[in-house]
Amino acid sequence: MLIIEDQPELRSFIVQNLGSQYRYEEASNGTDGIRLAKELLPDLIISDVMMPDTDGLELCETLKNNIATSHIPIMLLTAKAEQKDKLIGLETGADDYLTKPFSLQELKLRVKNILAFKALLRKKFNGNNLPTAEETPELNSRDRKFVDDVTVMVETNISNPQFSVNTLAEGIFLSVSQLTRKLKTITGKTPADYIRNIRLEKACALLKNGGSVADVAWAVGFEDAVYFSKVFKKHFGFSPSSIKNK
Structure with missing residues (x-):
């Protein structure tokens, strides 16, 4: 303090x-x-x-x-x-x-x-889904806008495997350390975790719509489908190939 x-x-x-x-x-x-x-x-x-x-x-x-x-x-x-x-x-x-x-x-x-x-x-913010403005009335308008801007930027660049924490920080006009501190204080997540969570949630939705594991991996910014499957299973507790049975 x-x-x-x-x-x-x-x-x-x-x-x-x-x-x-x-x-x-x-x-x-x-x-x-x-x-x-x-x-x-x-x-x-x-x-x-x-x-x-x-x-x-x-x-x-x-x-x-x-x-x-x-x-x-x-x-x-x-x-x-x-x-x-x-x-x-x-x-x-x-x-x-x-x-x-x-x-x-x-x-x-x-x-x-x-x-x-x-x-x-x-x-x-512990769950996989981003809480709405109605669910987080304690967030002031500037910080709600910050969270929304971060989310939109990640979603806009979700298929770009080169999109990184540095790119996100530049887009939000903060240094990496400022972005990390602010995002972690509000959400409990580092920028890397936040980006990955949004990508994986999008991947889950695409898989439920019938997308193949390889295509979905590419669509959410993973160049290696094997690595994507490993990260996905660690996050959700089940493999992406079994999603259709969920």
């Missing part, structure tokens, strides 16, 4: 009480926080609102509007307790809002809940 707080004492308090459970990095201002968030892509950001230079609201808005960082949950800390101030924070895309002074127990529970919420989202 990334902890962004300009008050050294409070930042130290948060680090000392959460650092034993989670890996962490620190920033003393919003500008450094944005830089580190883009560089590290943490699982969670805890940021103060009132900071010199770039404040927490600007930081939140910047990161939530960046495709590489929009998936990162952000908890804002503030001394402002009025409802309108909380609404402003939530409107910038903040995932949670904690008013100072706060109890250590509440902070720990909120952190635990946010991370558990993200874990539940990844479980929805």
Whole structure:
């Protein structure tokens, strides 16, 4: 997690009480926080609102509007307790809002809940079929579009055996490391796994429609039918040649 707080004492308090459970990095201002968030892509950001230079609201808005960082949950800390101030924070895309002074127990529970919420989202992608937007309301619109764009790009290039993680990253305008981190955080799958799953699901559908193993292998980007059969059986638990009997 990334902890962004300009008050050294409070930042130290948060680090000392959460650092034993989670890996962490620190920033003393919003500008450094944005830089580190883009560089590290943490699982969670805890940021103060009132900071010199770039404040927490600007930081939140910047990161939530960046495709590489929009998936990162952000908890804002503030001394402002009025409802309108909380609404402003939530409107910038903040995932949670904690008013100072706060109890250590509440902070720990909120952190635990946010991370558990993200874990539940990844479980929805555990199956072979991509969950719909209705099934994943917790995904913000930018991240839903990201998942949809990745899926469409893979499906469009499904028969191209040269289509790779590098090609996908270029098409999404992210580095390979950014793509890997973001996709795995949202879906629990690496880009290579995601590409393979889509190819195999398409292969299963084509086989059910009567396609031969060799033709289907080529149609979904496998140049070697033997290797395709091996990967297919590992994924589904039965060979592609037996699909017609399923």
